[in-house]
Amino acid sequence: MRDLLRRNVFILIVAVSPAVADRVFRGIQSIIKKIGPITILVKDQDDALRFYTEKLGFKKRQDTMFGEDMCWVTVWPRDQPDLEITFVKTVTKEKLKALGKQAGDHVFLTIGTDNCQGDYETMKAKGVKFHGAPEKQPYGTEVVFEDLYGNLFDLVQPASS
Numbered sequence: 001m002r003d004l005l006r007r008n009v010f011i012l013i014v015a016v017s018p019a020v021a022d023r024v025f026r027g028i029q030s031i032i033k034k035i036g037p038i039t040i041l042v043k044d045q046d047d048a049l050r051f052y053t054e055k056l057g058f059k060k061r062q063d064t065m066f067g068e069d070m071c072w073v074t075v076w077p078r079d080q081p082d083l084e085i086t087f088v089k090t091v092t093k094e095k096l097k098a099l100g101k102q103a104g105d106h107v108f109l110t111i112g113t114d115n116c117q118g119d120y121e122t123m124k125a126k127g128v129k130f131h132g133a134p135e136k137q138p139y140g141t142e143v144v145f146e147d148l149y150g151n152l153f154d155l156v157q158p159a160s161s
Helices: 002-016 018-028 044-055 092-098 118-126
Strands: 038-042 059-068 070-076 083-089 109-111 129-137 140-146 150-157
Touching: 002 109, 038 044, 044 059, 044 070, 044 083, 118 129, 118 150, 129 150
Parallel strands: 038 083, 109 150
Antiparallel strands: 059 070, 070 083, 129 140, 140 150
């Protein structure tokens, strides 16, 4: 009931004056400061660590054991140290079903580059599976590739680069 009332008050304020709504709700919008870490389900954390560091150029952040069964393994993109990708081992049937399908049949993450063609050639030579070759688009040059489990990633060089 309380959520319904809040939603109706918000709709009323927006309908009456978008400018007032912006001032009233500006504080609410600033609650979330950043996102991370991002979870990727993997069969083997060591294999994932090798793939992401050796083939994609990520850097290892953590590889820490917690007891016998829990290991916290993370990597980060070289130019974005505040973002981590965490490798979570698929130990349940539900997680195993989602392996390689983090975003269904859609691209899971977009990875920025300043040299799409060069990165494509380097990664392809290292055995990364691509879905086509880099193509120019209105927003830049892009190509889709997959990780060792089939999750899709979009490698994009913005048009201004």
